[in-house]
Amino acid sequence: MLDLIDINFLTGRVMPYLDRGLMMSLQLIVPASLIGGFIGVIMGVMRVFGSPWMKRGTDAVVAVIRGVPLTVQLMILYFGLPSLPGVKIYLSPYAAALIGFIVCTASYQSEYVRGALLSIRQGQIKAAQALGMTRWQTIWSVIVPQAVRRALPGCGNEIIYLIKYSSLAYIVTCIELTGEAKVLVSRTFRPTEVYLVAACYYLVMVSAATWLLAKLEKKLAIPGFGAQK
Amino acid sequence: MNAQQNDTPILRAEHFTKYLTGRKILDDCSISMRPGDVKVLIGPSGAGKSTFLQCINCLLEPDAGEIWLGERKVDFKNTRELYDLRQHVGMIFQEFNLFDHLSAERNVALALRKVRGMSKADALQRAHVELARVGLEDKAKLFPAQLSGGQKQRVAIARALAMDPTILLLDEPTSALDPELVGEVLTVIRDLAAHGMPMIMVTHQMEFARAVATEILFMEAGRVIEQGSPEELLAPGAQTRTQDFCTRLYELCGDVDSAQESRN
Numbered sequence: 001m002l003d004l005i006d007i008n009f010l011t012g013r014v015m016p017y018l019d020r021g022l023m024m025s026l027q028l029i030v031p032a033s034l035i036g037g038f039i040g041v042i043m044g045v046m047r048v049f050g051s052p053w054m055k056r057g058t059d060a061v062v063a064v065i066r067g068v069p070l071t072v073q074l075m076i077l078y079f080g081l082p083s084l085p086g087v088k089i090y091l092s093p094y095a096a097a098l099i100g101f102i103v104c105t106a107s108y109q110s111e112y113v114r115g116a117l118l119s120i121r122q123g124q125i126k127a128a129q130a131l132g133m134t135r136w137q138t139i140w141s142v143i144v145p146q147a148v149r150r151a152l153p154g155c156g157n158e159i160i161y162l163i164k165y166s167s168l169a170y171i172v173t174c175i176e177l178t179g180e181a182k183v184l185v186s187r188t189f190r191p192t193e194v195y196l197v198a199a200c201y202y203l204v205m206v207s208a209a210t211w212l213l214a215k216l217e218k219k220l221a222i223p224g225f226g227a228q229k
Numbered sequence: 230m231n232a233q234q235n236d237t238p239i240l241r242a243e244h245f246t247k248y249l250t251g252r253k254i255l256d257d258c259s260i261s262m263r264p265g266d267v268k269v270l271i272g273p274s275g276a277g278k279s280t281f282l283q284c285i286n287c288l289l290e291p292d293a294g295e296i297w298l299g300e301r302k303v304d305f306k307n308t309r310e311l312y313d314l315r316q317h318v319g320m321i322f323q324e325f326n327l328f329d330h331l332s333a334e335r336n337v338a339l340a341l342r343k344v345r346g347m348s349k350a351d352a353l354q355r356a357h358v359e360l361a362r363v364g365l366e367d368k369a370k371l372f373p374a375q376l377s378g379g380q381k382q383r384v385a386i387a388r389a390l391a392m393d394p395t396i397l398l399l400d401e402p403t404s405a406l407d408p409e410l411v412g413e414v415l416t417v418i419r420d421l422a423a424h425g426m427p428m429i430m431v432t433h434q435m436e437f438a439r440a441v442a443t444e445i446l447f448m449e450a451g452r453v454i455e456q457g458s459p460e461e462l463l464a465p466g467a468q469t470r471t472q473d474f475c476t477r478l479y480e481l482c483g484d485v486d487s488a489q490e491s492r493n
Contacts, residue, residue, distance in 0.1 A: 149330065224375075
């Protein structure tokens with residue numbers, strides 16, 4: 001029991017290790033959520049308003065990405081691509097993890113965006129067209145700005161998922177927070193403290209993300225969208 | 230010069246036919262607009278009035294028919310000509326259809342910037358001029374959810390006018406409004422008519438139609454079955470289908486009026 005509050009051990013050994021892991025986690029999470037979110041919006045638009053082959057292509061990508069466990073996808077990216085005959089793509093652990101996360105999060109985001117796009121009333125589209133706006137002008141300046149606001153709660157949820165599934169990066173030897181914790185446990189044999197501290201780190205990250213997303217929702221709030229008056 | 234202009238219709242829609250879900254909604258409908266014309270489409274629900282209106286700016290593409298802007302035939306399969314047609318033909322919707330995420334001034338300015346390529350400052354300046362014209366200069370910063378129905382419809386009119394349309398289509402512009410808000414919108418429309426803005430309007434406001442219309446087109450089952458000036462169609466004893474329809478509308482409203490009178 002005394003071990004649990006061994007401050008010297010926590011601050012002297014656990015936190016330096018985990019701080020380093022935290023930095024790597026953030027280097028995965030921040031670009032993956034931003035790039036993945038952006039690609040997700042584009043994929044969502046393609047799935048709703050794209051030409052038939054665009055729809056079919058993006059639907060197929062989403063079906064595969066959602067249908068295969070992320071662990072397996074990461075393994076294919078890191079271990080599978082180099083041994084693929086004629087391809088021989090070697091990705092660094094960081095690149096493999098980042099690409100895997102971007103593709104995964106973009107696919108899920110596109111589903112939230114698609115739902116929001118479909119919820120925009122036909123009248124909005126007709127009004128834009130009646131003013132002589134082109135199809136893509138209508139989509140980008142009328143439909144998407146409204147849809148993004150409607151999709152935001154769902155998209156935020158996906159970012160919070162991303163923070164937690166970023167812990168899978170260690171299986172392709174990209175040593176982030178969970179990876180560092182694992183290494184440290186194997187050296188110190190004190191899993192309770194180490195994993196508890198790692199858990200706290202994740203909790204702090206998720207809380208910070210929740211706070212940021214709430215701020216963003218507030219900033220984008222417009223009378224008539226959402227519940228607040 | 231003027232005489233010649235008056236002879237050429239500014240817009241003609243000829244022999245429109247439209248099928249929706251296998252049903253023939255429009256059957257050989259035509260309309261021709263000259264400067265200053267205010268034409269009112271009336272008729273029972275499901276007659277094809279709204280469909281006719283939406284075919285004129287190709288929000289619904291007619292299955293057969295021709296659209297002429299002045300002396301030029303519009304090829305509405307060509308997207309460039311289609312967008313050009315829509316800039317010339319403003320439209321007002323029953324449900325207003327303001328862009329929910331934009332303030333009143335930005336609702337008006339959006340198409341000026343995107344379609345006309347105006348700078349933001351110029352577009353906003355023009356927006357304020359148009360909002361002032363419908364009496365809403367003090368509401369420029371408000372969002373649609375903060376406006377009353379009548380105010381929303383006036384913003385929608387300002388938005389259409391900002392594009393300098395040669396003709397305005399109005400699809401039951403007052404039907405979604407509370408009764409006490411109808412007047413402010415009709416005042417704006419009457420003012421436009423007085424300034425010579427050509428308009429095609431679907432409405433059930435018969436008193437208003439009689440006052441401003443240069444011609445009434447009565448539609449039923451996808452066809453224009455009667456067409457003429459209000460004086461002709463609504464003359465006492467004219468025995469027209471239009472008059473019959475209006476009498477029944479009037480009786481409904483008349484009942485309300487007399488009920489109110491008896492309460493007073």
